[in-house]
Amino acid sequence: MKKLIEIKGLTKEFGGNVVLKGIDLDIYENEFVTFLGPSGCGKTTTLRIIGGFEQASSGVVLFDGKNIENEPAFKRQTNTVFQRYALFPHLNVFENVAFGLRIKENNKTSFFKRFKKNKESEAIIREKVLKMLKIVGLEGFENRSINRLSGGQQQRVAIARALVNEPKVLLLDEPLAALDLKLRQDMQYELKEIQRNLGITFIFVTHDQEEALTMSDKIVVMHEGIIQQVGTPEGIYNEPVNRIVADFIGESNIINGIMREDFKVEFDNQIFDCVDKGFKLNEPVDVVIRPEDIDIVPIEKGLMQGEVTSVVFKGVHFEIEVKTAYREFLIHTTDYSALGSKVGLTLNPDDIHIMEKMEW
Ligand code: ATP
Numbered sequence: 191m192k193k194l195i196e197i198k199g200l201t202k203e204f205g206g207n208v209v210l211k212g213i214d215l216d217i218y219e220n221e222f223v224t225f226l227g228p229s230g231c232g233k234t235t236t237l238r239i240i241g242g243f244e245q246a247s248s249g250v251v252l253f254d255g256k257n258i259e260n261e262p263a264f265k266r267q268t269n270t271v272f273q274r275y276a277l278f279p280h281l282n283v284f285e286n287v288a289f290g291l292r293i294k295e296n297n298k299t300s301f302f303k304r305f306k307k308n309k310e311s312e313a314i315i316r317e318k319v320l321k322m323l324k325i326v327g328l329e330g331f332e333n334r335s336i337n338r339l340s341g342g343q344q345q346r347v348a349i350a351r352a353l354v355n356e357p358k359v360l361l362l363d364e365p366l367a368a369l370d371l372k373l374r375q376d377m378q379y380e381l382k383e384i385q386r387n388l389g390i391t392f393i394f395v396t397h398d399q400e401e402a403l404t405m406s407d408k409i410v411v412m413h414e415g416i417i418q419q420v421g422t423p424e425g426i427y428n429e430p431v432n433r434i435v436a437d438f439i440g441e442s443n444i445i446n447g448i449m450r451e452d453f454k455v456e457f458d459n460q461i462f463d464c465v466d467k468g469f470k471l472n473e474p475v476d477v478v479i480r481p482e483d484i485d486i487v488p489i490e491k492g493l494m495q496g497e498v499t500s501v502v503f504k505g506v507h508f509e510i511e512v513k514t515a516y517r518e519f520l521i522h523t524t525d526y527s528a529l530g531s532k533v534g535l536t537l538n539p540d541d542i543h544i545m546e547k548m549e550w
Contacts, residue, residue, distance in 0.1 A: 191218040192313065194358065195240065196255075196290075200214075202246055202247035210415045217391060217421065221408055222408070228413065237361050237395050242266050246259070270362070271349055273368060277348060284319055284333065288316075290352075291354055314473050326347075326380075327380065328350065338362060342366055356390075358390060360385075363395045364395055366381075372539060382405045403426075419435045433548050434548060443481065445517065446475075449470070450472065462542055465539050466544035482543035486521060490534065491536065498512055498528065508523055
């Protein structure tokens with residue numbers, strides 16, 4: 191795959207407040223990349239710098255190997271879809287999508303040529319707009335007024351409008367945030383489909399981990415202006431590099447532990463076998479255990495013992511809380527346990543993830 195965007199040492203300061211603290215990232219052709227992180231971590235700022243809506247304080251963004259610092263947004267090979275999609279309410283669906291194309295056409299040609307070429311370019315515009323409306327599932331909607339569209343349909347128009355100029359990269363800033371859950375999930379699959387069919391790079395910003403896991407080829411987890419981890423959805427979920435990522439992606443039990451020796455970790459006053467090595471003797475570590483990796487067994491068979499304090503049916507699994515002498519464990523299981531029952535808990539060594547402790 192060809193490298194399309196190269197971000198090196200990017201920082202951004204707003205009036206003394208450093209919100210990006212040195213971002214390094216490569217983005218490739220045809221990738222669906224998602225910036226994921228809590229509100230305020232710098233996702234949007236990074237996207238805005240790539241799109242040309244914001245200047246970096248230091249560092250560079252290379253596009254096809256070329257520094258684009260001085261290229262204004264409208265000249266870049268990127269287009270943006272915002273959360274509030276800002277469609278023109280007085281124009282119909284067709285004209286909203288055609289808008290960008292007309293501007294481009296007008297910029298390209300002189301007044302006289304424009305006049306002569308009008309007919310010809312109109313046919314091209316029509317072909318392009320109709321093709322895009324088909325791609326976003328709005329065939330036949332071209333004469334519909336914007337006000338008579340649902341939120342999901344309006345967002346599709348916004349996406350079609352951004353794509354019709356055939357950008358190399360589409361930047362999407364929480365474009366689904368305003369939609370209700372069902373529609374949002376449908377649009378997630380559709381967006382991924384569109385990206386796959388068009389073969390262009392999508393850079394998507396969200397604070398919703400499920401959305402990121404569903405759609406992305408590559409997830410960039412950010413926290414306080416720093417990239418914590420870059421990886422595939424599976425990689426990030428199964429092998430989070432630290433407590434921040436583990437906490438943000440999926441639900442986790444995060445416990446303070448001590449590495450007593452290679453393959454032996456102590457927490458909750460007990461030594462457990464694990465598969466990690468290379469830590470210092472007695473080094474404090476973060477122990478991360480996913481809720482689906484803990485098994486509830488009869489009390490005498492458990493490595494730990496506790497009482498069931500909460501049982502919630504979640505459709506596919508039960509979300510159960512078990513209180514031991516040291517903490518409350520969150521457990522996802524398809525087996526029911528009665529509230530108040532005394533149970534045992536077991537874990538496999540490879541379900542215990544050991545992470546270097548973070549400086550807070
Ligand atoms: P959200 O999901 O809430 O949009 P985010 O991760 O996208 O969060 P950014 O919008 O990039 O975060 O903002 C990062 C930090 O920069 C925040 O603390 C924000 O208040 C600050 N910030 C963003 N834009 C400006 C601005 N124009 N002036 C001053 N501070 C800003």
